[in-house]
Amino acid sequence: MTKEQLSSAEIKKACDILRRDDGVGSKNYITEISWILFLKLFEEIENIFDDISASKMQDYHFVIEEKYHWSSWAHDKEYRKNPEKMLDFVRGKLFPYLKLLSGDYGTKIAQIFNTLVQPKILSGYNLIDVVDIVDKINKKDFVDSHLLSHAYEEILAKMGNEGGWAGEYYTPRSVIKFLIHTLDPQVGQKIKDPFTGSGGFLVESFEYLKQKSNWDTLSTKEQKKLADNSLFGQEKKQEGYILGMMNLITHGVLKPNINLANTFGQDLNNITGEYDVILTNPPFGGKEASQVYKHYEYPTSATEGLALQYIMKTLKNGGKAGVVLPDGQILFATGLFADIRQKLFEKNKLKYIISLPAGVFAQMGTGIKTVCMIFEKGGNTKNVVYYNLNGKYTKKKLLPLEDMESILEDMKQVDIFDKNLDEKDIDAFNIAGEDTNQNFDRWVVPLEYFENNNYDISPKNPFEKKDIVLSVDENLSLINKGNTGFTQEFENLKKLLKDNDLV
Known part of the structure; x- marks a missing residue:
């Protein structure tokens, strides 16, 4: 068969x-x-x-x-x-x-x-x-x-x-490939998924590295080195660990570096950044016990908040992360979430946020909206580029990678992250993204906006030009003002004609 x-x-x-x-x-x-x-x-x-x-x-x-x-x-x-x-x-x-x-x-x-x-x-x-x-x-x-x-x-x-249970372990393949192509991991780099699940991010990363290395031309020793030393993972649940190990082995990674452990249980004080690339869809919507996260700088029980802190800590300087996050409180809530986002801005270059339609995860049994966040460790954030992918996806109509390739191509032209932008620059960039032939919307937001709004990174365009929609009362008021003005002008005209003996 x-x-x-x-x-x-x-x-x-x-x-x-x-x-x-x-x-x-x-x-x-x-x-x-x-x-x-x-x-x-x-x-x-x-x-x-x-x-x-x-x-x-x-x-x-x-x-x-x-x-x-x-x-x-x-x-x-x-x-x-x-x-x-x-x-x-x-x-x-x-x-x-x-x-x-x-x-x-x-x-x-x-x-x-x-x-x-x-x-x-x-x-x-x-x-x-x-x-x-x-x-x-x-x-x-x-x-x-x-x-x-x-x-x-x-x-x-x-x-x-x-x-x-697929939503817990299995990220749509198109989203995984999109993030890998965006981060472009290199041969010799260390790639980690700290929430491995069934291993999809690591499997696709391995396939990507094989293409980059011209796998068939490598010696057996070189192939073994690439397979053994490039990919790292960690998984809390026994089922995910077993499936991830098996998945990697059947893909030719015969010695997977995956640990069976709760990633959140690691003491961040004892961790130094050692990974060049982190690709992951961390658990979100869950809670951890206080003894697990007490050593975090911002000790929230929400798993998405812990995950973002962990990723920032374990990346090496210059390392890149591609993370799937819920379109929820991690993006806009105040308190500890705002503190986590502020640190993200001050210690990293947040480059892209890509908003995905709700139906992308429909095949996993959920309609939750998600975003893909892409950042580099080191430096600080000056401008963030947003993409909103348009389209309707369902359990039967899955998101193909082809629908995201237009964003990948557009990213190659973007060179705006370290520039000081004025209003004209912002308008020019945003207007240039309004190509009706594209399946996405695009805009840029400068640091000043985030500083003035609790580092809210929700995927909404604060500079979008919207049509003015008036209420019924507002429209009636304008009509009344218009009639009043017309009546006055008419009376003035009659007086002018009379004064000149024209009537």
Whole structure:
């Protein structure tokens, strides 16, 4: 089958199978499918690596021994006759083996399966039914590991949408790619997503670096260095950690640098900026316990406020951040939120705020409006450029990257961040952005406005020329004034004619 053929219906069928299993709760059938899918795809990817090595007259050393390969147990005829024996093998031999893997890459797989502890499936019949669905993916149906790994991404998204948790882990791919293209990470830089989820930002960053580095021309040693030393992540929730690790491994990052930990629990006093690029969609709308955030300079319990402080702290000087934030109090509220924004202006160059339509996240089951914030650490902010993306997006009409490419192209022409702008400059920039052929609105706001408005960075144009709309009373008053003026002028004219004996 091809990657398109593992349909949402089949994924839903697999989920339904696990729902009926007495050992699988509603919150973990996604994880159960994911480890099964991971083992299937990992064997396929190892086979591809083996073929590549053979073509170069080199030996490939499999991370997983042959007797524990997917095909060795999933296709075993004895297990097919007695599915409970398959379950016994998975629980009693496969998982213990995977937990003890060592070596450069085996350690990471061991971390995943030690986090899982044990499969939750209690029925061998249910296990074999799910295995049969996943087994439809075959290496021969893919021309390379790139397509195979993206099959995992697509299936992960489908599972997430079915399970109702996708909004927590899965950012629309077009938004991720847009931010990566805007920040343009370079080979050799350290890229981090401190709220990794299923790893979408890191996966797409890796694909971007592979293109920049001419991946196929690199030696095996150079490829390993790029994959092992470029990407870093952290995830609080076990499900997200497992999915993120698996996702990166199936994309060829066999040694993911992802920690299972609450990012907000780190003491910011002990953190120095070490990352060149931070790309993330942090949790928002949540709350953290006071003992978690007490070491923050601005100790708000709101996760979006904590996230922005964390990002500013962990970027190195000259580093760049692309962050998805809710179009809410983090942008305009007073108090600690205003203090956080003021620090953002005084210690960083806030360059862009891109307002996205509410429907962009509809596929994740939410209509929340969001913005993308882009800034560089160091210096201070003088002017902020805003883009408002126009368009209507729904669960069925997803936002394609093509709809954001016009903004990317426009950004290449913008050179206004460090200039002292007067009213004419602002008008000229804003008017130049009023191209009716574009799918976005554009305007610039200077520092003075923010200083006078509690550093409110909401995506609204304070210089927009609006049509004057009068109330009924105001219109009647003007008409009355107009009639009064006309009557007076008419009387003056009659007097002038009479005085000159013309009437």
